[in-house]
Amino acid sequence: MIYTKPWHLAAAVCLPLLGAAPARAALICNATTTPVQVVYFENDPNPADDAWSVSVNCTRGPTDPTTSAYTLQADNGFNPSGNTNQAVNGNGQTNRIAYELYRTAPGTGPWGGTNATDFAGTINFGGALTASATHVFYSRIAAGLNKSAKLFTDTVTMRLRYDNGPSNVTVSPTFPVSINNQSVCLLSTPPGNIQFNYASFQVAAATASTAYAVRCTIGETYTMALDATTGTLLTLTYNLALSNPAGQTGTGFPQNFTINGTVPGGQSGTCATGTCTSTQARTLTITY
Template structure:
């Protein structure tokens, strides 16, 4: 009887140790850049963004793939039907997360977005995969206050080994998305002598954009030629955030020195029209 008992104990010890001989794929990171959305009153709109998952395969004896799913909560200010971005004065704007560009299936509650990571051949190491989702405003609205409407949505990942990871998607909706040219630019006049020193001139453009909203002022070209003289426009583009008040940006035209030009007479005049674009 004693010999039988000893053999049974040994068999149990082997069974307990066997699973530890194989490592597993480990998912270590869930992140998202969140989203910034420009919204114009009485319209519908959407923007694509993503979440990224990083998992690591440490051994060729591990499975070659791992599956996972991610769910999203309803944000901080949900009204039970829609997520809401909130202005600092308490007013709100309805929006939601969606699983596709059609903005037909809300990503909330029990709805999950599923994906997987696969290692090719005998490869190991960390892989990061991005999976898209969409932020949509599907009902036309008129905001009562100009500025940024903010929210934060919690994301939770569960992988095939029941590991869970969490992340937060920050939402910024700029509404009503609007930039106006408050002070248009004037012409720049440059007087240059052949083979002379550098000559520069400036003009400015004044714009008023929705508070907090990113925008870019850019010229149609960084440099051009008139009468054989090369000149440079700078900055070619300038990025800023709206303040809700007038903001002024300076554009400089510079003719570098030492150029001959192509003027055959005592004096020549030439002009060129450039376009300034505000993107937001």
């Protein structure tokens, strides 16, 4: 007799239960500025100072930190000369115009390419998912630059570093700079008085002159004219003439001219005493 006993083979399989951790959204920040657009008048004796703003804007997920420390730096633009920013339009120094950026006030507290000149702060979300921080910065252009009358441009790259929780993140937003240098002409040295000394019936003409200087933007064409080139004083006829009556082109520096006057000889004049004087105003006009 064969005796058999049935039996069962059992296998146990352990299946680990994996619990999904809550997703952590990345905190994201960027920086934006107001347009840096300067209108420059090189005849202004004061530096051209302007104020602008830059904002650090951040978003986060519900489980992300509610604060984030950051620093914000600005480089010296696409066309630096050492540590000086330059906006350009063409080649050569007359087609470059220097400017600087500041954190504290125009001329104070540079905002540049070193950690010591960074803006620094902390974004505070509170219970919100978006938050921002704004800083004021300043631009300055020195007075009296001799540059071409045109639009100069540059691009500044910022370096924004912020803490997104797991690590520090660096982004490099940019902003444009434009400087519109205006054409201008001015009398850098106004003309003085022309004084004739004349004796009745003298044979030779009496002559006198006065010097003046005109400064115009590089490449700016201009003309000069007197309101009248002849007149009378004490019934003496006099004549005036510009030393350079033709059109001129500005160099950015003072250009020197004279107004020359004559009283032709042989005139008697009118004078009831031994010596008489009389004056008359004339106008010099510069058109550009």
